[in-house]
Amino acid sequence: MRKKKDKAGEGEFARDGLANSRIHGSIARTLGVAIVSGQYAPGDILNNEIDSSEQLHVSRSAYREAIRILAAKGLVESRPKTGTRVTERSRWSLLDPEVLAWFFESEPSEEFLKGLYELRMIVEPAAAALAAERRNDTQLERMRKALIQMESQTLATEAGQAADRDFHDTVLEATGNPPLFTLSSSIGAAVRWTTIFKQRKRELPRDPMPDHWKVFDAIAAARPDQARQAMEKLVGLALEDTRAAIEPKD
Amino acid sequence: MRKKKDKAGEGEFARDGLANSRIHGSIARTLGVAIVSGQYAPGDILNNEIDSSEQLHVSRSAYREAIRILAAKGLVESRPKTGTRVTERSRWSLLDPEVLAWFFESEPSEEFLKGLYELRMIVEPAAAALAAERRNDTQLERMRKALIQMESQTLATEAGQAADRDFHDTVLEATGNPPLFTLSSSIGAAVRWTTIFKQRKRELPRDPMPDHWKVFDAIAAARPDQARQAMEKLVGLALEDTRAAIEPKD
């Protein structure tokens, strides 16, 4: 009864190779992905804890801990007798790093991506302006290193993409505004998908470096307005590229 | 090495009267407040699960579920052998409604409030502009009703304050951008504290209604730029009022 071989179908939950090697984390991820991908609709009630944990071949306590994680992120709500139900979308913590990752586990909807870009378009230019006023030398150096790395590795490599994200991250950090900085995971997600979509197009994509350097130069020169405008242009072009790739007209 | 007798007052955790009536929620709140208020510093290691749960007079499973909640919000990180440690501030989900509530449980630091206002200053004018383009009649009606309620009840009443928050909420919702809308809890928190600080001053505070109506009119008239400017002014004045109240010079 204990270690029986899983029957196909039920009891499958992916244990991520690296992180999330704990069962509760894996279950949370599995359920989280199922919820954000629409496999469960808001208002739907999950099977009760006993049935669910049996189907997944895990103990009730591990399953419950997974549910607590989902509840903490606003995806579900539990009450005695009623059970655990999926909450309405407006209550989901869409900017939570994990929730975001679950969203991007399957291809995100165009509408969702559009929303994320709109957020970038609002936040990043303002952040660049603040960064131009407040950045310290360490942060400036980190930005420069990131761009150099991005330049030499190109966005075709994982290291280059990480450098890209690191640059945008550091800009946010240089605002010295902690609440603003927590948006970095959301913006990082959008940045990542810009790259993915750009590379999906066959043609050689536009070189992103000049735009990035303009932002950097303005921040280094402590020119807020210039930094805002440069970042506006950068994000605008990224949006364009992504939109072009997402609407395949050819 | 380990303290035999812990601090006096062991086993105390507030069970919120209304929501959070479950033990795991109460413990999460107690620990969450202790963490964000600086009672535990990032890097600190919590007592192990057995000791902690005994001190709180709860079962280990209830305690563990609380820890899972905190981990889901990025406040702590658990690993075997090492224990559960408080994560660095930059990983905290500062915009999560519960985390925000824990922050405001004790008086928030001026710096934190400033960050929140800066976020408002960035997000709300842009949101008002988008709302002017996209709002539907239902949302418009909700905004109008909120302002009327706010006008008649005044910000001295709980109902009036709720109406204020509802107005700002609806503007965010009218952007039609779900990721943007999730910022409403953060912005609502800032709005709430504007009122608290304003009322702390003895003198009769400035009437907030004209500014609000200007924003509404612009959104109703579908004029994005006008809406942006009106909201900019509204938030700017709110910031001023709060700053005046937070720095008592008289």
Place this chain on the structure above:
DNA sequence: AGATCGCTATTTGTCTGACTAAATAGCCAA
């Protein structure tokens, strides 16, 4: 002396099963 390997103690992680408490639905009586 230094590096390497493996052991062990400690801590979280998982499991089991029983019992408690809350919330609902449905019944029964007024």
Place this chain on the structure above:
DNA sequence: TTGGCTATTTAGTCAGACAAATAGCGATCT
């Protein structure tokens, strides 16, 4: 019809055992 009681279902809590991971130490080898 209504109002309240009760049965039932579900999450919530508890206790205790065992498993897995790993940081740190110590023995061993070079």
